Amino acid sequence: MKATSSRAPLNFIRNLLQHQRKWILLFSGSQELFELDYYWSDYLINTRALRMTYLHELEARDLIQQPVENFSNIYEPTAIDAIIQLTRCQPYLVQLVCYEVVELLNRDIRRNRREADTAKATAQDVQEVIPVVLERGDQYFRELWKSLTDSDVYDGLRLRSLLRRIIYGETPTQQDKGVIRKLTRKEILTPEGNAFQVPLVQKYIEQLLEEE
Numbered sequence: 001m002k003a004t005s006s007r008a009p010l011n012f013i014r015n016l017l018q019h020q021r022k023w024i025l026l027f028s029g030s031q032e033l034f035e036l037d038y039y040w041s042d043y044l045i046n047t048r049a050l051r052m053t054y055l056h057e058l059e060a061r062d063l064i065q066q067p068v069e070n071f072s073n074i075y076e077p078t079a080i081d082a083i084i085q086l087t088r089c090q091p092y093l094v095q096l097v098c099y100e101v102v103e104l105l106n107r108d109i110r111r112n113r114r115e116a117d118t119a120k121a122t123a124q125d126v127q128e129v130i131p132v133v134l135e136r137g138d139q140y141f142r143e144l145w146k147s148l149t150d151s152d153v154y155d156g157l158r159l160r161s162l163l164r165r166i167i168y169g170e171t172p173t174q175q176d177k178g179v180i181r182k183l184t185r186k187e188i189l190t191p192e193g194n195a196f197q198v199p200l201v202q203k204y205i206e207q208l209l210e211e212e
Contacts, residue, residue, distance in 0.1 A: 010043045017046050028052075031147055032185065053187065060089035064098055074105060075121045082126040088198045096137050097200075100129035134204055141204040148186070160209065166194060167206055 016023055025047075033040070033049060055063065064080055065073065079101070087093035101121045109119055134141065149156055162176050162183075172180055172193040180193035187197050196202035 007039070010040075014043050035147075055089040055091050055094070057084060057089055060084055060087070060091075060094050063091070063094055067095070067098065074102070074119065076123070078123040079121045079126050082123040086126065086130070086199050090198055090200075092140060093133075093137070093198065093200055096140075097126065097129065097133055100132050100136065101125055104129055130200070130203065133200065134207065137200075137204075141201070144188075144201065145205070145208060148183075148188070160212070162193075163205055164209055166196070167202065167209070 013025065017025060027044075027047070033044070054060075061080060061084070064075065064083055065071070083094060083097050083101075087097060104125055105119055105121050109115075148159060158176075158179055162172065162179055165172070166189070176193060180189055180191075183189040184191050184193070188201065189195065190197055196205075
């Protein structure tokens with residue numbers, strides 16, 4: 001809409017919301033309502049906001065071990081723990097890591113490195129697929145980063161400075177509190193501001209900052 005200055009799509013959606021009572025419209029995005037341009041409030045006035053967050057750990061473990069009915073037990077307990085730790089139970093990342101682990105296991109079986117009936121994914125396998133996960137999940141990570149760096153809510157230089165200092169283990173300053181509060185709401189940093197909530201997100205941001 002910024003490119004065309006047209007709000008025709010939003011006007012159409014608002015008309016549906018107001019006059020099609022049997023319709024349910026679902027919007028999803030990585031930005032919070034307070035980050036949107038002011039005119040969005042007029043279009044979302046009759047909507048209900050739902051915050052989507054991490055799975056509970058038991059839900060994530062169930063997703064890993066039983067993504068479909070009668071799924072074989074292919075994970076060693078330490079591999080499951082490693083997936084939980086890397087993803088912090090973020091549902092998309094859990095499924096992405098599991099997909100790449102299964103692909104790795106299948107490749108190893110085809111190459112006769114493991115027996116198909118007894119092959120188990122290990123914690124080492126989980127670590128091995130991290131570069132592939134970062135590559136395959138590039139659109140997810142890129143959109144997450146874009147939502148931070150393109151937003152007027154964040155000061156780009158201060159944001160990068162803070163993230164670099166956290167990566168290097170430095171303690172945030174008083175001046176960082178405002179940014180930390182926003183990044184906590186975005187589920188990027190812990191409330192203390194001294195660590196990333198999701199290790200995979202940290203690994204991706206580390207790569208980006210190294211390339212700058």
